[in-house]
Amino acid sequence: MNSPVLSGGDPALLRRLNTEAVLGVLRNAEPMTLTRIGQAASLSRQTVDAVIAELTEGGWIEEVAPERSIGRPARRYRFRAEAGHVLGLDIGVTGVRLVLADLDGSVIASDRTRIPEGLGGGARLEAVRSGAEGFLARHPGIRPRSLCLGIPGIIDSGGTVRLSTPLPEWNGLDLVGAASTWFDCPAHAENDANLAALAEHWRGAARHADDFIHVIAGHRTGVGMMLGGRLHRGRGGAAGEIGALALLGWEGPSMNDIREAEDSARLFSDAQAGDSDAAGKVDRFARTVAQGVAAMVLTVNPDLVVIGGGLSRAGEAVVGPIRSHLEQLCLDPPQVDASALGVEAVALGAARMALDHLNDALFGAHVGAAAPSAGPQSRRGVTA
Amino acid sequence: MNSPVLSGGDPALLRRLNTEAVLGVLRNAEPMTLTRIGQAASLSRQTVDAVIAELTEGGWIEEVAPERSIGRPARRYRFRAEAGHVLGLDIGVTGVRLVLADLDGSVIASDRTRIPEGLGGGARLEAVRSGAEGFLARHPGIRPRSLCLGIPGIIDSGGTVRLSTPLPEWNGLDLVGAASTWFDCPAHAENDANLAALAEHWRGAARHADDFIHVIAGHRTGVGMMLGGRLHRGRGGAAGEIGALALLGWEGPSMNDIREAEDSARLFSDAQAGDSDAAGKVDRFARTVAQGVAAMVLTVNPDLVVIGGGLSRAGEAVVGPIRSHLEQLCLDPPQVDASALGVEAVALGAARMALDHLNDALFGAHVGAAAPSAGPQSRRGVTA
DNA sequence: GTCACTTACGTAACGGTATCGCATAACTGT
DNA sequence: ACAGTTATGCGATACCGTTACGTAAGTGAC
Numbered sequence: 001m002n003s004p005v006l007s008g009g010d011p012a013l014l015r016r017l018n019t020e021a022v023l024g025v026l027r028n029a030e031p032m033t034l035t036r037i038g039q040a041a042s043l044s045r046q047t048v049d050a051v052i053a054e055l056t057e058g059g060w061i062e063e064v065a066p067e068r069s070i071g072r073p074a075r076r077y078r079f080r081a082e083a084g085h086v087l088g089l090d091i092g093v094t095g096v097r098l099v100l101a102d103l104d105g106s107v108i109a110s111d112r113t114r115i116p117e118g119l120g121g122g123a124r125l126e127a128v129r130s131g132a133e134g135f136l137a138r139h140p141g142i143r144p145r146s147l148c149l150g151i152p153g154i155i156d157s158g159g160t161v162r163l164s165t166p167l168p169e170w171n172g173l174d175l176v177g178a179a180s181t182w183f184d185c186p187a188h189a190e191n192d193a194n195l196a197a198l199a200e201h202w203r204g205a206a207r208h209a210d211d212f213i214h215v216i217a218g219h220r221t222g223v224g225m226m227l228g229g230r231l232h233r234g235r236g237g238a239a240g241e242i243g244a245l246a247l248l249g250w251e252g253p254s255m256n257d258i259r260e261a262e263d264s265a266r267l268f269s270d271a272q273a274g275d276s277d278a279a280g281k282v283d284r285f286a287r288t289v290a291q292g293v294a295a296m297v298l299t300v301n302p303d304l305v306v307i308g309g310g311l312s313r314a315g316e317a318v319v320g321p322i323r324s325h326l327e328q329l330c331l332d333p334p335q336v337d338a339s340a341l342g343v344e345a346v347a348l349g350a351a352r353m354a355l356d357h358l359n360d361a362l363f364g365a366h367v368g369a370a371a372p373s374a375g376p377q378s379r380r381g382v383t384a
Numbered sequence: 385m386n387s388p389v390l391s392g393g394d395p396a397l398l399r400r401l402n403t404e405a406v407l408g409v410l411r412n413a414e415p416m417t418l419t420r421i422g423q424a425a426s427l428s429r430q431t432v433d434a435v436i437a438e439l440t441e442g443g444w445i446e447e448v449a450p451e452r453s454i455g456r457p458a459r460r461y462r463f464r465a466e467a468g469h470v471l472g473l474d475i476g477v478t479g480v481r482l483v484l485a486d487l488d489g490s491v492i493a494s495d496r497t498r499i500p501e502g503l504g505g506g507a508r509l510e511a512v513r514s515g516a517e518g519f520l521a522r523h524p525g526i527r528p529r530s531l532c533l534g535i536p537g538i539i540d541s542g543g544t545v546r547l548s549t550p551l552p553e554w555n556g557l558d559l560v561g562a563a564s565t566w567f568d569c570p571a572h573a574e575n576d577a578n579l580a581a582l583a584e585h586w587r588g589a590a591r592h593a594d595d596f597i598h599v600i601a602g603h604r605t606g607v608g609m610m611l612g613g614r615l616h617r618g619r620g621g622a623a624g625e626i627g628a629l630a631l632l633g634w635e636g637p638s639m640n641d642i643r644e645a646e647d648s649a650r651l652f653s654d655a656q657a658g659d660s661d662a663a664g665k666v667d668r669f670a671r672t673v674a675q676g677v678a679a680m681v682l683t684v685n686p687d688l689v690v691i692g693g694g695l696s697r698a699g700e701a702v703v704g705p706i707r708s709h710l711e712q713l714c715l716d717p718p719q720v721d722a723s724a725l726g727v728e729a730v731a732l733g734a735a736r737m738a739l740d741h742l743n744d745a746l747f748g749a750h751v752g753a754a755a756p757s758a759g760p761q762s763r764r765g766v767t768a
Numbered sequence: 769g770t771c772a773c774t775t776a777c778g779t780a781a782c783g784g785t786a787t788c789g790c791a792t793a794a795c796t797g798t
Numbered sequence: 799a800c801a802g803t804t805a806t807g808c809g810a811t812a813c814c815g816t817t818a819c820g821t822a823a824g825t826g827a828c
Contacts, residue, residue, distance in 0.1 A: 007426035008402040010786055011395070011813045018392040018815085035776075042391035044816050045776085071775025072823040211619060225684075227611055234685025235595060236716055242682045244715050247631065247675065291631065295679040298626045300609075301618025331628050332620055394815055395784045402786090419805075428787055429805085455804025456794040770828085777822065785814080793806070798799100 015051070018043060020363050022051045023060070026079045028104060031064045033074035052077055059083050081106060086358055087147040087183075088350030089132065090192060093117075093166050096128055098135045099347040100142065105202070105355055108142070110344065111135050121169035129182050136183070144185050146361075148354040149175060150192040150346045152220065154237040159189050162237070166220070188357055192216075193240070194231050195349030196341075197224030200306050202352045204340040209304040213240070213296050214339075217289060217318070218309035219259055221250060227300060242292045250292050254284035258311065268317035286321030293322070294329035301332065308339030399435070402427060404747050406435045407444070410463045412488060415448045417458035436461055443467050465490060470742055471531040471567075472734030473516060474576060477501075477550050480512055482519045483731040484526065489586070489739055492526070494728065495519050505553035513566050520567070528569050530745075532738040533559060534576040534730045536604065538621040543573050546621070550604070572741055576600075577624070578615050579733030580723075581608030584690050586736050588724040593688040597624070597680050598723075601673060601702070602694035603643055605634060611684060626676045634676050638668035642695065652701035670705030677706070678713035685716065692723030 021041040026032060032040075038048045055061045062080050066073035081104035090097040095115055100108045113131035115124060128149075136142065153164025159176025161167075179187035197214035200206040206214070210229040216222040223240025225232045232239050243250035258281065261267050270278035293305055305326070307319050315338050323336040341348060405425040410416060416424075422432045439445045439461075446464050450457035465488035474481040479499050484492045497515035499508060512533075520526065537548025543560025545551075563571035581598035584590040590598070594613040600606040607624025609616045616623055627634035642665060645651050654662035677689055689710070691703050699722050707720040725732060 006401075006405050006408055007424075008405040008431065008786095009398060011398065011784095011815095013401075014393060014395065014398055014785090014814060017390075017397075021390050021392040024390055033776085040391075046778095046817085047392065047815055049777090050814085066824095068824085069775085070773080070825050072777070072825095074776055227616060228614065230612065232611060232684065235687045235718065236685065238682075238716050239685040240683065241685070241715060242679065244682050245675075245678055245713060248679075291629075294629055295626065295632075296683045298622075298628050299624065299680045299683040300616065301620065301623040301625070303619045329629060331625060332622050334619065392815090395786095395813090398785060398814090417805080430788090430807095431786055433806085434785085452795085453804085454796055454802080456796095456806070458805055772825105772827085774825080775823090777820105779820085780818085782817080783815090785812100787810105787812080789808105789810085791806105791808085794804085796801105796803080798801085 016363075018047060019051050019055065022048060023055065023079070023363055026061060026077065027081075028079075031076040031078035033076050035074060037077075079104070084145045084358065084362075085142050086351050086354035087132065087136070087144040088195075088347045088352070088354055089128065089147065089149045090195075090344075090346035090350060091128060091149055091151045091167075093152075096131050097344065097347040098132060099344065099351045100135070100139060100144070101351040101355065103355070103358075105352060107348075107351075109135075109139060110347065119169075121173060124167070124169065125173070125175075125178060129179075132182065144183055144354075146186050146188070146354040146358040147179065147183065148188040148190060148195075148350040148357070149179060150190055150195040150350045151175070152192050152222070155189050155191060156237070159187075161189075186357065186361070188353060190350070190353055191222075191224070191233075191237060192346045193222035193224035194233065195224070195347075195353060196308055196339075196345040197226050197306075197349070198231060198352050199341055199345045199349035200308070200339060201226050201229075202348070204345065205306045205337045206304055209302070209335075211300065211302040212304040212306060212334075213293070213300070213302050214306045214308055215289070215293060216309035217307060217311040220309075221255070221289075222309070223296070225296075225300070225302075227302075240296070242296055245292075245295070248292045248295060249288045252288065254281075254288045257281045258285040264311055265314055268314040272317055282318075282321060286318070287325045290322050290325030290329060294326055297326065297330050297334055302334050304334050305336045306339055307336065308341075308345060312339045313342070400747075402431060403435050403439065406432060407439065407463070407747055410445060410461065411465070412463075415460040415462035417460050419458060421461075463488070468529045468742065468746075469526050470735050470738035471516065471520070471528040472579075472731045472736070472738055473512065473531065473533045474579075474728075474730035474734060475512060475533055475535045475551075477536075480515050481728065481731040482516060483728065483735045484519070484523060484528070485735040485739065487739070487742075489736060491732075491735075493519075493523060494731065503553075505557060508551070508553065509557070509559075509562060513563075516566065528567055528738075530570050530572070530738040530742040531563065531567065532572040532574060532579075532734040532741070533563055534574055534579040534734045535559070536576050536606070539573050539575060540621070543571075545573075570741065570745070572737060574734070574737055575606075575608070575617075575621060576730045577606035577608035578617065579608070579737060580692055580725075580729040581610050581690075581733070582615060582736050583725055583729045583733035584692070584723060585610050585613075586732070588729065589690045589721045590688055593686070593719075595684065595686040596688040596690060596718075597677070597684070597686050598690045598692055599673070599677060600693035601691060601696060604693075605639070605643075605673075606693070607680070609680075609684070609686075611686075624680070626680055629676075629679070632676045632679060633672045636672065638665075638672045641665045642669040648695055649698055652698040656701055666702075666705060670702070671709045674706050674709030674713060678710055681710065681714050681718055686718050688718055689720045690723055691720065692725075692729060696723045697726070 025037050025040040034045050034048045038045045061077045064076050064078050081102040084103045088099040097112045099110045115127050152166045154162040156162050161170045161173045175189045176187050193216050206212045211227050214224040225240050267278050271282040311318050319338045327333045409421050409424040418429050418432045422429045445461045448460050448462050465486040468487045472483040481496045483494045499511050536550045538546040540546050545554045545557045559573045560571050577600050590596045595611050598608040651662050655666040695702050703722045711717045
């Protein structure tokens with residue numbers, strides 16, 4: 001654990017590394033000429049040429065029409081995002097949200113299927129599978145290369161559901177094992193709050209933050225966390241379960257006033273309009289949320305707190321009061337923003353995670369067999 | 385922030401990578417033969433031979449007497465830990481603790497120098513420098529290649545002291561800039577609680593934990609944290625400042641009963657012996673500490689909590705009550721252990737950090753110019 | 769339409785790196 | 799002294815990346 005021994009590599013490693021570099025330049029960018037790719041990746045045009053030939057052969061990139069300019073027209077290549085697709089699933093109690101994305105992460109299609117209530121574990125699993133199958137059937141010719149399921153609960157590193165309060169019938173289920181057999185592609189699974197955080201980091205409110213906490217405020221209260229640009233789960237995936245500290249009141253009446261209101265949006269607008277009863281409830285709610293968030297903020301000192309979940313639809317009406325209370329509780333209060341992705345966050349995050357695994361499987365250079373070297377613990381030095 | 389573009393490499397990168405691999409095998413291990421090094425690093429004997437020749441040339445390794453066995457005796461090489469040294473300094477209010485270590489991290493010498501009270505910022509800095517100079521003078525022929533200072537306070541990423549309550553005269557001081565001129569070697573600086581955590585992870589109570597929280601309980605209460613095997617500082621280095629949440633009572637009377645006792649060790653032994661007044665104080669103290677720790681534990685869900693600082697000298701007498709209270713407050717309580725390194729933890733951690741930076745400067749392979757690729761966010765998948 | 773200019777392409781040569789195969793060296797044990 | 803064992807050292811081969819240079823394919827001016 002202290003000293004990861006990295007193993008050496010042969011010349012082929014270099015090519016893998018450089019392939020990854022070229023691909024990294026080309027994806028999420030305009031079509032480019034060999035020369036410009038070489039400049040961006042610090043490689044000679046020759047090397048880029050060789051890598052490009054391999055990638056074209058494999059169908060990952062393709063040539064596009066050259067731009068007209070002075071001199072001999074340079075070949076241009078673009079990343080073929082359509083060369084592969086991934087499926088992200090957000091599994092809720094009453095339905096499943098599906099997102100089909102290409103290799104760029106662009107959403108090709110999304111949908112929501114309902115799941116009947118009262119289904120047993122096996123029947124529910126089958127309902128999810130057949131719903132996904134129907135969804136995919138509407139997009140002929142597209143087979144996912146990787147999929148990821150987001151569920152409300154704790155999943156262990158083997159892909160088995162350890163504890164899901166909303167879906168107790170799945171406790172102990174080998175979800176990844178089951179889903180791996182569905183569409184002849186690798187499957188992955190992750191807690192939904194973590195996936196929402198991943199999505200917000202990818203293309204949501206946390207695009208510019210590498211340390212942030214994502215609080216889902218809704219019927220359930222869930223927390224996802226990215227630290228150092230990576231999801232932080234903790235031992236057993238229980239990071240962020242601050243609600244367990246009774247002292248902070250996350251399970252008390254001030255939370256339930258809001259969570260159990262049949263029309264919480266109304267409550268927030270009433271409060272803003274001057275209804276003092278509503279305002280009192282909102283303020284107590286915001287204060288309670290802020291207390292729990294403050295404990296987490298003081299612990300990890302993040303750049304940002306994102307408020308998501310159903311209640312975040314109220315926008316500033318809910319975020320504003322939480323922000324005010326948080327500023328009183330923290331020495332160095334972070335930015336507080338509402339979720340930018342709304343209800344699709346979890347499914348998008350699932351697609352992102354499927355994509356990450358796919359990229360790693362397809363193009364991962366794997367320096368040695370070990371983890372990338374951690375390097376020193378800081379950059380706080382200056383050379384004499 | 386979302387997509388680190390890594391740049392390509394030439395064949396020389398391969399050699400750097402393999403040099404690092406060979407060195408990684410050789411250091412902190414018995415002297416080895418070329419063949420065995422090759423097996424350990426997944427390299428051919430030929431390649432190892434070439435790398436070994438370079439490293440011997442540079443003085444980093446040397447040949448030792450072969451082992452006698454059947455067959456032609458194989459050359460054996462060992463890492464020359466004595467080829468470089470680092471200096472770790474633990475700067476306190478009343479004195480400085482110094483540790484001189486070699487490239488293996490073995491402590492060559494340690495010492496403590498006193499600093500007169502009431503010194504101004506400049507005079508205090510000069511006292512630290514001259515103390516270190518005197519210490520080094522007793523070890524002729526040894527010049528540090530890197531040094532690190534641990535101080536009680538927040539340091540920014542440029543090496544300037546941002547906020548130190550115990551040493552207010554250093555606020556705003558460019559500590560790294562100043563220390564870089566002392567011994568013609570790069571200097572680094574870090575918060576002392578973080579360094580203590582680093583040391584416990586290296587060769588202390590947290591050797592087998594990659595996610596842990598280190599609580600320093602003493603006159604001050606400080607927290608250092610490692611998550612994912614790396615120090616976690618947070619934006620502005622304020623991670624772990626849970627004491628700021630008044631609700632948790634870290635600044636209240638139950639803490640001061642113990643902190644301000646002239647003989648706290650006595651208090652713990654009295655409590656264990658049955659003195660009900662002492663026992664009450666200890667229990668209130670433990671409960672208060674546990675409340676703050678619980679907030680952090682529920683936030684990051686670590687593998688381990690280490691209790692260090694002056695009060696941890698009481699061992700189980702203080703750790704036991706904290707553990708009991710923590711078990712009542714957390715769903716999934718982590719292991720709780722006393723510090724294994726005691727008062728030398730900070731200086732040792734400083735030496736470790738100096739060493740990390742030195743290793744990176746000397747042997748860092750630096751795949752491309754960019755950060756190592758993060759890879760997917762989990763390994764929770766199974767291939768279909 | 770021709771010519772100069774510009775930029776990219778494609779081949780060839782070169783150096784660095786790693787690997788495999790094989791003859792040789794060096795030591796142990798009988 | 800000799801067989802057995804293991805490491806060493808040399809040579810050949812293959813892969814990769816870079817530089818150099820002649821050639822191709824456009825644009826723009828006249």
